Amino acid sequence: MSFTSNSTAGFGGPDAILDALDPEQREVATALRGPVVVLAGAGTGKTRAITHRIAYGVRTGVYKPNSVLAVTFTARAAGEMRTRLRELGVAGVQARTFHAAALRQLGYFWPRVIGGAPSRILEHKAPLVAEAARRIGVSVDRVAVRDLSSEIEWAKVGLVAAEDYERRALATGRPAPAGFDHHQVARLATAYEDVKSERGVIDFEDVLQILAGILTENRSIADEVRGQYRHFVVDEYQDVSPLQQLLLDQWLGDRNELCVVGDPSQTIYSFTGATPRYLLEFRKRFPKAHEVRLVRDYRSTPQVVHLANELLRRGRVTGALGLRAQRPAGPPVSFTAYDDDEAEAAGIAAKAGRLIATGTRPSEIAVLYRTNAQSEAFETALSDAGIGYQVRGGERFFQRKEVRDAVVLLRGAARSADPDQPMPEQVRDVLTTAGWQEKPPAARGAARERWDSTQALVALADDLARTASGDGRAATVADLVAELEERAAAQHAPTVEGVTLASLHAAKGLEWDAVFLAGVSEGLMPISLAETDDAVAEERRLLYVGVTRARVHLEVSFARSRAPGGRAGRKRTRFLDGLWPDGETSRGGVPRAGARGRSRDLLTGDHDPELFDALREWRRQVAVEIDKPAYTVLTDAVLAAVAEVRPTSTTQLARIHGIGPAKIDRYGAAVLAVVAAATNPEKTR
Structure with missing residues (x-):
């Protein structure tokens, strides 16, 4: 378990590492002895601070590279940390996820402690959960298996044994998965462990549990690990689970050479067993800990930072750090109420296209939403607009x-x-x-x-x-x-040129020049499943994470109805009370539901209001003639685009999203005639 150090020739002296840091980041980098707790807001350069801390410790001789273990929660974050350390001239430092670090150590010690080759690790719990359900006589479908698998994971990372699950779940008010009671879940969890044992396999939670058990029970192995790793850094500490904390405690032993970094405002994985308690109570455990707060936001414009701060302030979020924007002013945050989901997807695709046309790379644009089921509409809209995209969480x-x-x-x-x-x-x-x-x-x-x-x-x-x-x-x-x-x-993939589609959870740790936060309506944000105060508070933090992904451009939007022509019963999220400009939409939006009068309600910028009104009147007449709702002719979003583009040919008309060949055959000539009449009325008399 030893690693080779590297030469740092050509990288300048140790103090050169500090030159690129602000005062607070420098304080982190020079606090080389633990315990250290870094409270780092979104966009404040926490990864820069901790990688420079490690590099400075190595370059000054305080750390040996192979004595440092840095752990984080995603393979991508660990890969980025290794890349940054390499760029700083430091190799040999172990930067891994909790599971990767534990798996490496378990594989090393397994033959000595348990004997033979390590057990195979389950990639998916579903087959064994289904088998466990059959054994206890419980009928399950695919959705139930997924929910039960998640509940088993929650119990294991929370150090809740199967025989204690029912009591703990009832005591904490945790509901059982839909269609089951707590007693059934406890029985199923026991059967699941039996199935695993019979098949000689372990799951990902077992990796941490078994290693923690080995270190607890075998002093010589614990001493060997602690002799190897003397300095620990834990990133995203607000997301640590009781199981991960147990393993971290075994790595540490009775030492305090620990630096933790986190942001309570970005705690969004409580449903998986993560808890910010260890971060918030770090000073209680280590009263003499050195605390540093990073609040200078280098990522986002003042407009984005203001919305993020207000979102937390109005929700009285525990441990919220007030961010201070360091970037120049940018465009205002846009707030748009669309008529329906289809219009929202089309509107966002059109705006993404305009950003790309003016120089923004597609990979620097993201559409974020609460549930993965929302992605399909945006995939369709972007495809129709000829814009490439990638779905985060899709095929690796x-x-x-x-x-x-x-x-x-x-x-x-x-x-x-x-x-x-x-x-x-x-x-x-x-x-x-x-x-x-x-x-x-x-x-x-x-x-x-x-x-x-x-x-x-x-x-x-x-x-x-x-x-x-x-x-x-x-x-x-x-x-x-x-x-x-x-x-x-x-699994640290290179950047693919395409607009990113991602759930808010999957967007954690990422950032883009332009972000579209879609579907921020009650029922989705907060999601309808959030029934307790704690769950609703986490939904607010999730929206905060989404807001702080944006560097420059940010649009927040929702649709008043699900389908075109549907009842406009949706309401925007309560989290934006006092922040959403009530009674209006953003630039580039569609008319408010029920808006009447001149097209000033559109606020699209350079559209032709008279042309838009003429197009709506033409559509009304057509709708009367065919005895169908007006939106089935052409939607308001399409008419707005026509009023802005002012096409003079069917070729130009075909470039507008929402007008396919059938619509052009049926209405193309009439639309062009309306445009021509509004553009040059003298020639049409």
């Missing part, structure tokens, strides 16, 4: 066939690479044989998705070459292959 990047094939080709090329040819050129040559080309295919669909994946590899090669050049060396294809293998192990 390194599992895609085109990526696997490309890595095989690059691995082969690394063995016969031309040392005189720049690495990026070699990569392009290799990927060209796999179908990559400089320009993306014109059409959307599978071909474009494959191109996006291989283009991400090309971009990574370019980035790697630039980094190596800055260090005074030339990157090789072998370097790229090694980087890809490390990223694949950590």
Whole structure:
């Protein structure tokens, strides 16, 4: 379990590491002895602070690289930490997730303590949960199996034994999964453990439990681990669970060389067993702990920061840190009430298209929503608008066939690479044989998705070459292959050019230039399942996380009805009471539900109000003639776009989202005539 240190030649003296830090970040970086607690608000540079702390400790000789263990909660965050440390000239530090660190240690000690090869780890609990249900005579479907699996995970990470589940759940007021009572869940949890034992497998929670048990019961092994790791850093400490804290305590022993970093306002995983209690009570456990607060927000504009602060202030969120924006002023936050879900998706797609047209990269735009079921409408709208997208939480990047094939080709090329040819050129040559080309295919669909994946590899090669050049060396294809293998192990995918679609939970830890927070209506935000005060408070924190993902552009929106023409019964979230500009919509929005009169209610910027009114009158007449609702002819969003674009041909008309070939055949000539009449009335008399 030892690691080789690295040379830090060419990176300047230790104090150079501190030059890029603000006073509070520098305070973190120079607090090399624990215990240290860093309360870090969103966008305040916490990863910079803790990686510079580790690097400064190594470069000053206070830490040996292989004596530091930094743990976080996602493979992506761990990969980013390793990358930053490498850029600071520090290698050998272990930066891993709790599970990855525990699995590595368990695999090392298993033969000595338990004997034989380690048990296979379950990737999914579902098959064994279904088997356990059959054994106790409980009927389950796919949804029930998922819910029961989540409940078993909650109990295990909360250190709640199966025989104690019923009492603990009732004492805390935790409801059982729908369709079951607490006694049934307790019986099923016991049966699940029996099935695992019979099949000789363990789950991910067992990895932490077994290792913690080994360290508790075997002093010699505990001393070996503690002799290896002497300094600990825990990122996102507000999300730690009792099980993770138990393991952390065993790693520490009676020492206090611990630095924890977190933000109580970003506690959004309580349903999985995470709790901010350990962060909030850190000073009680370590009264002499050095506390640093990071509140300078370098990510977001003052407009975004103001909304984030007010969201927490009005909710009286415990432990909220008041952020101070450091960026120049940006555009105002937009608030839009759309007529229906389809109009919301189309409106967001149109605005994303305008951002892209004015220079924003698609990968710097995100649409965030509360539930994964909401993504379909945005996928359709973006596809119709010809805009590429990626769904976060979908198929993993390194599992895609085109990526696997490309890595095989690059691995082969690394063995016969031309040392005189720049690495990026070699990569392009290799990927060209796999179908990559400089320009993306014109059409959307599978071909474009494959191109996006291989283009991400090309971009990574370019980035790697630039980094190596800055260090005074030339990157090789072998370097790229090694980087890809490390990223694949950590599931740290390179950036794919496309608008990101993600749930608010999946967006944690990420950021974009432009963020669309969609569907912020009661029932979705807070979600209808949030029935307790604590659950509603967590929903507010979840919205705060969404707001703070935006750097510059932020739109918050909801739809008044589910389907076009439906009853406008939805109401915006209570969390924005006093913050939403009541009675109006944002720039680029559609008319308020029930809006009458001139099209000033649209507030689209450069639309033609008279043309919009003329189009609505034309639509009204058509609707009367065909005896159908007006929206079935063309929606308000489409008419607004026509009033802004002022098309003069069917080709231009076809570029407007929401007007397909059938609509053009039926209404195209009439719409163009209305546009022509409003644009040049003299010629139409």
